Amino acid sequence: MAGAQCHEYTTLMAASYCINHTDRKAAHRCFTCHKPLCDDCVHQEAEGEFCGSACRENYQKFHARYEPERSSGLFGWLFGGIKNLIVTVIGLGILGLILVYAGAKILGLGFCQNLLKTLGIP
Ligand SMILES: [Zn+2]
Ligand SMILES: [Zn+2]
DSSP, rough: HHHHHHHHHHHHHOOOOOSOOOOOOOOOOOOOOOOOETTTTTTEESSSEEESHHHHHHHHHHEEEEEEHHHHHHHHHHHHHHHHHHHHHHHHHHHHHHHHHHHIIIIOHHHHHHHHHHHTOO
């Protein structure tokens, strides 16, 4: 099924004549299914050019579902979360190193001095 659709899609992309009028040059393409359309067959809508109302509805549904998420939804949340995690990990690492360094130099803790020696820090 998927293979047949793929083949159909490739054929449609290569075609330059209207799907309904094989003798007419296609001047338009449906935004959703990419079928070539002539001036008589194209449906000019506010969203773009479509072969029919079904494709227009699909286009509207697709955008209603994905557009808000792209800007501020799951993706933004996930991206922000990963960024915050990296910043936190780096921050904690630096803080830990400072604590170990301070512990070794100021307090003279044997544990910290050994840890610094292991890390190669004098
Ligand atoms: Zn279409
Ligand atoms: Zn046509």
